[in-house]
Amino acid sequence: YVSVNAYDQKTRKIEGRALLADAQHIQALLKTLGTDVRGMSFTLSEEARDGLISGKLVRIPGGTYELFLGEFPKAACDALEKLAGVGDIFAMGFASKGDLYGNAIIIIPEGSPLSNRDVIETFLRQAGVALQRKLAEEALKKSEERYRILVETMTEGLGVQDENGLWTYVNDRLCEMFGRFHGEIIGRPVTEFLDEANQSILKEQ
Numbered sequence: 001y002v003s004v005n006a007y008d009q010k011t012r013k014i015e016g017r018a019l020l021a022d023a024q025h026i027q028a029l030l031k032t033l034g035t036d037v038r039g040m041s042f043t044l045s046e047e048a049r050d051g052l053i054s055g056k057l058v059r060i061p062g063g064t065y066e067l068f069l070g071e072f073p074k075a076a077c078d079a080l081e082k083l084a085g086v087g088d089i090f091a092m093g094f095a096s097k098g099d100l101y102g103n104a105i106i107i108i109p110e111g112s113p114l115s116n117r118d119v120i121e122t123f124l125r126q127a128g129v130a131l132q133r134k135l136a137e138e139a140l141k142k143s144e145e146r147y148r149i150l151v152e153t154m155t156e157g158l159g160v161q162d163e164n165g166l167w168t169y170v171n172d173r174l175c176e177m178f179g180r181f182h183g184e185i186i187g188r189p190v191t192e193f194l195d196e197a198n199q200s201i202l203k204e205q
Contacts (some may be wrong), residue, residue: 001025001084001107003037007093007100012049013041014103028083034076042069052093053101057114057121060098060105066104067091085110092124094134161190 002020007013011030016038018167019026048069051058060066065077069090080086094102104124108114136148151158157174159167170178170185178185178193185193 001029001105003105003107005105006102007044008041009099011041012044014044015039015041015100025084029080037068040071042071044069046072049093049100052091053095053098053100055095055121055125056091057092057106057117057124060091063089073179087112088114090114092121094124094128094131096128099132101128102133131155159185159190165190167193 003016004018004020005014005100006052007018008015008019019029019038021029037075063077064086065072065074067076084107085106090106090108093100094104105125114120151171154171155173157177158171159174160169162168166187166189167185168187170182175182175185180193
């Protein structure tokens, strides 16, 4: 089994997003636990979080009971391990610069060793960096959108000029004040839209 989970830094909860295994094993897991672990969330302790951002695959010694942070009865977890032939369980976080974005859990069949540890760790580290970049891009887009909405809905006229004194941006309110469309203002000299008094003020700045 491979489980992929997301981490919410505000609530400190891990949430199941995907479970990779053959359909028969997934159905057996859901039947044994009596619920779908995908979509469930578990509060992560600081100790567990520190282990996930270590950049190494960490073995979970307590089996599925510890994996589910005690949310399921141990008897159900023991039955699941017997049914699925669970061996060692490993976890590693998708982390970058000390921030945790999620984790991957790898459940090895009983009696089988973990192969290609270095390859898996390298892949998960790269995934952490990619997630950090994606989330940063999404945050920037949201910030830019909030700023755009603020500027476009403000009651004051707002415009931006370049080093040559030409309009490069005007909001809707400034267009209303000038009685012009955006296309009639952008690229034109700022002074063209000012009266003599305001032109004098502009020259003094």
